[in-house]
Amino acid sequence: MSDLLASDLITPDAGESPLLNQGSVSILKAAPIARLSFRAREASLKAAGSVFGAALPTTPLACETAVKRAALWMGPDEWTLLAPEEDLKEVFEGIEAKLGDEPHALVDISERSEAVIVSGEKAVWLLNTGIFIDFSLDAFPVGTVTRTIFHKSPVMVWRTGSDTFVVEAWVSFMDYVAGLLVQSAQELEAA
Amino acid sequence: MLLIYCPYCQVERAETEFHCGGEAHIARPADPSKASDEDWVEFLYMRTNTKGIAAERWRHNNGCGRFFNAVRDTVSDKFLKFYKAGEPMPDLEAIAKEAGK
Numbered sequence: 001m002s003d004l005l006a007s008d009l010i011t012p013d014a015g016e017s018p019l020l021n022q023g024s025v026s027i028l029k030a031a032p033i034a035r036l037s038f039r040a041r042e043a044s045l046k047a048a049g050s051v052f053g054a055a056l057p058t059t060p061l062a063c064e065t066a067v068k069r070a071a072l073w074m075g076p077d078e079w080t081l082l083a084p085e086e087d088l089k090e091v092f093e094g095i096e097a098k099l100g101d102e103p104h105a106l107v108d109i110s111e112r113s114e115a116v117i118v119s120g121e122k123a124v125w126l127l128n129t130g131i132f133i134d135f136s137l138d139a140f141p142v143g144t145v146t147r148t149i150f151h152k153s154p155v156m157v158w159r160t161g162s163d164t165f166v167v168e169a170w171v172s173f174m175d176y177v178a179g180l181l182v183q184s185a186q187e188l189e190a191a
Numbered sequence: 192m193l194l195i196y197c198p199y200c201q202v203e204r205a206e207t208e209f210h211c212g213g214e215a216h217i218a219r220p221a222d223p224s225k226a227s228d229e230d231w232v233e234f235l236y237m238r239t240n241t242k243g244i245a246a247e248r249w250r251h252n253n254g255c256g257r258f259f260n261a262v263r264d265t266v267s268d269k270f271l272k273f274y275k276a277g278e279p280m281p282d283l284e285a286i287a288k289e290a291g292k
Binding site for chain 1: 192255257
């Protein structure tokens with residue numbers, strides 16, 4: 001069992017060959033998962049968290065994980081909920097049934113983005129070629145999740161291990177993001 | 192590049208993640224159907240265009256997506272205070288004095 005966060009949820013796509021596989025850093029396409037965008041007021045959070053299986057974090061940039069579930073803080077009233085594809089219906093209908101008329105928005109955004117897993121001792125270096133964030137463990141500890149911008153594309157970065165990041169981008173932007181990551185990594189090989 | 196602190200994410204991030212939304216604390220007419228054309232002109236277009244300490248709206252559009260307010264010196268581009276949307280406008284004169292203006 002891996003000691004990475006949500007390793008039962010975020011797995012490399014077995015059918016895809018690695019985008020990059022160097023000694024110091026690798027980029028793997030992640031297998032598809034169900035993603036839900038959830039927006040609600042504070043009063044609904046507990047109920048939603050209990051049905052979902054993982055509490056919804058209220059600390060900025062934090063995440064909560066449980067078995068095959070992850071709730072990621074995106075904003076003060078916005079979360080991304082991750083679950084395996086086969087559980088989508090159960091999670092979606094469970095939350096809708098529990099919240100009923102309470103004001104909230106739950107939207108299936110599974111198809112909107114794709115994820116890659118960037119890992120290795122040079123992962124931080126590689127991400128910093130396009131993201132202006134201090135990824136030292138003090139400033140960006142394991143579990144931190146944030147939306148940000150990679151070169152010109154909006155991405156979500158989630159640190160699931162000290163040397164492992166999940167980078168999610170919109171499907172049509174993924175070639176751009178992954179392509180630039182692979183290209184930048186060639187510099188490591190040249191050095 | 193400017194570094195901007197988001198009071199919702201509670202982190203300092205690069206300017207590229209943000210978008211400036213113009214002057215802060217401009218109240219929309221409470222009863223729009225009763226507002227005259229002059230009221231709308233005032234609301235939509237008239238800005239103080241301050242040279243010096245000014246309160247502005249900013250949006251963390253490549254982050255939490257939230258609007259917040261910031262006090263910035265428009266001459267030096269230095270940010271002096273960040274606060275959440277909905278909080279009252281801070282005393283700009285006091286901030287100016289503190290900043291040595």
